Amino acid sequence: MTMHAQDPDLKEAIGAQTDAAFETVQALYRQLHQYPELPFQEHATSARLAEALEQLGLEVTRGVGGTGVVALLRNGEGPTVMLRGDMDALPIKEETGLDYASTRTAETENGTVPLMHACGHDLHSSCVVGTAAVMAGLKEHWSGTLMLICQPAEEIFGGARAMLDDGLYERFARPDVILGQHNMPALAGTVGHRAGGTMAACTNLSVMIHGAGGHGSMPAQTVDPVVIAAHVVTRLQTIVSREVPPEETVVVTVGKLHAGTQANIIPHSAELEINIRSFDDALHRQVVASIERIIQAECEAGRSPKPPEFRVLNETIALHNDATAVEHVRSAHGAHFGEANLYAMPRLNGSEDFPFFGSAEAGGFGGEDIPYVYWFIGATPEERWQATPGNGVAEKMRHLEMPHSPYYFPGNEVTLRTGIEAMAAGALAYLG
Ligand SMILES: [Zn+2]
Ligand SMILES: [Zn+2]
Known part of the structure; x- marks a missing residue:
């Protein structure tokens, strides 16, 4: 496996492509943030994402597993790397005070509920689009197939299985490795990794x-x-x-x-x-x-x-990061962001439906399991981080708002940029 991400030219190239795409991706992020939708109802969100991916020249399919979007960027011989972002929001009234805060509501069987992107899934799917832009601009640096998916209904553990049941791997491609990420209250600009049992x-x-x-x-x-x-x-x-x-x-x-x-x-x-x-x-x-x-x-x-x-x-099943794949991605992230910007991720009691994509049995796709790496991008701005009591991520985390809080806001510039670059560097660790 070549390690192009350690190449200083590639590091600069990823940075330059991220710069070029940044304004568009940030505008997209703010649009999605202002328009949260409940699980399996991400109609406007997925349409907007599909359109953005199409504009970048990818082969886009809508309506996979409900509102899911699959986008392929084929670039010659080589492995298939799947990058996953999620799209759904939560029934929470947003209290962030942002000028693009959500004021939306939805009608449900429990009456009218407020809606908010309180888990940052708008950030994750915006990063998928940002990564598509970076990878499309770096085509001479890699070969293989990049498979990008925007998944519905993570919050109810429904969307990953829905996409798999709709023939994700049979209709498009069966990935060799799957990469995913989630924001969390760690210092913005840092990336956390953990091998083995990571989420419950x-x-x-x-x-x-x-x-x-x-x-x-x-x-x-x-x-x-x-x-x-x-x-x-x-x-x-x-x-x-x-x-x-x-x-x-x-x-x-x-x-x-x-x-x-x-x-x-x-x-x-x-x-x-x-x-x-x-x-x-x-x-x-x-x-x-x-x-x-x-x-x-x-x-x-x-x-x-x-x-x-x-x-x-x-x-949902427990999330177990593949040890070899984690080391491979972690080393590419270390080369890109610098070792000082990586942290050892503590085990989280939160849960994800992401591991279904890697589990042949629980995911219902048969054959061998597919290795996956799911990492964490810090979302707390530097000043706030310094002012938070405690040493290290595990201690400081107890004093910060967590995802699902009405005050939680991961979408600062540094985090958005880190999410794009982490995915691009991770993909290039396999495709470079
Ligand atoms: Zn959540
Ligand atoms: Zn989430």
């Missing part, structure tokens, strides 16, 4: 507990699902403390507990939503099984008239 597997589970409702004054004639649910919530706490080995990281959170309408009515049922996270797929299945066992037993103990119902709302 996640399951969101809905549980319906059945009781027998009645008058609040006559509990003996009812089966009270509120009491059963209360026992369930308490008993679930024993999974992490008593059933999981202490060296493992597992989270079990009951994020929703809903029953009843008023004080003098014993309700008929109680509904829970449970969030489970871990870094080991086998352990993850064991924890989900424990949750079901405990809830079934509590329902029986509480005389529930019928068994509880479980429904997986959505789930």
